Amino acid sequence: MPSDAPEEVHPEVSFRELAGGAPLAHAKKTWPGQNLRRSLPAGAGLVLPDELGEADRVPADDVLDAAVAAWSAHRIPLGIAGRIPxxxxxxxxxxxxxxxY
Known part of the structure; x- marks a missing residue:
């Protein structure tokens, strides 16, 4: 059932959900952290291309945050998104x- 509450997506909460509820071991601005944040959505079917055209100028962590926010937003109308609280x-x-998320 839809809520009247304003909804927000928080990328780290979404990444945690993709990681099976476990906090991520590496910060998002580190190489291992970015590799993990790229592989988690890929495991859910959201594969990011190696080249992003104009978006190549955007910091990688911002692209990854936007991708996982889109993953979460897609789940809301399907009725499968989690919520806090x-x-x-x-x-x-x-x-x-x-x-x-």
């Missing part, structure tokens, strides 16, 4: 806020 809580301004 499971029951959205109101923020200081009143509307409930949740992170989707």
């Amino acid at each position: 499971e029951v959205p809580e109101p923020d200081a301004d009143g509307p409930a806020v949740e992170i989707r």
Whole structure:
């Protein structure tokens, strides 16, 4: 059932979900961290090309964050995205806020 809560995607939460719920062992700006963050979406069918054209100028960690955010956004209308918290809580301004992954 759709929620009226504003939804956000947090890339590290999404990567953690792709890693089976385990925190990632390497920071996103390191070579092993970027390799891991590229392989996790690939394992879910989201394979990034080696060449990105104009996007080659974008830092690799930003491209990877955008890709995993798209993976999470795709899961929301399918009804398979997770949420934190499971029951959205109101923020200081009143509307409930949740992170989707």
